[in-house]
Amino acid sequence: MPLATHAFRCPSCGGINRVTPGRSDPKCGRCHQPLATSGQPVSLSDAELSHLVQNSPVPVLVDFYADWCGPCRSLSPILAELGARHKGELIVVKVDTERHQRTAGQLGVSGIPAVFLYKGGRVVDQAAGLRPLPAWEQMISAHL
Numbered sequence: 568m569p570l571a572t573h574a575f576r577c578p579s580c581g582g583i584n585r586v587t588p589g590r591s592d593p594k595c596g597r598c599h600q601p602l603a604t605s606g607q608p609v610s611l612s613d614a615e616l617s618h619l620v621q622n623s624p625v626p627v628l629v630d631f632y633a634d635w636c637g638p639c640r641s642l643s644p645i646l647a648e649l650g651a652r653h654k655g656e657l658i659v660v661k662v663d664t665e666r667h668q669r670t671a672g673q674l675g676v677s678g679i680p681a682v683f684l685y686k687g688g689r690v691v692d693q694a695a696g697l698r699p700l701p702a703w704e705q706m707i708s709a710h711l
């Protein structure tokens with residue numbers, strides 16, 4: 568059986584790090600800054616998102632949102648909880664569609680919140696709107 572690997576995106580340089588589960592205080596292999604391993608979603612640009620989904624060894628859940636969108640604000644803590652529960656085996660990020668519109672445009676996003684699940688560099692599932700935590704758990708369960 569292969570050794571389990573977790574993956575985290577370095578908040579300092581964007582490097583994607585494979586980390587052995589249970590290792591304490593991991594540092595980024597690229598910039599040597601401490602790796603954030605809480606699983607809390609961070610906000611990315613189109614270019615940062617593209618790099619992440621092309622290189623992540625674990626699935627990436629992307630929340631396309633805007634600050635003025637009420638359902639987006641309600642969804643945010645739900646997806647933060649999802650990211651914390653699955654830290655290492657899933658990377659949850661968000662994209663502010665007011666500032667970064669390229670990826671949302673390419674994906675045909677017409678309303679927010681819109682959530683896309685990437686695995687191996689491509690979209691494997693998607694959903695729109697405010698949904699409870701169990702719905703997101705179900706969405707990712709087939710892909711972890």
Ligand SMILES: [Zn+2]
Binds near residue numbers: 580581596597
């Ligand atoms: Zn780094």
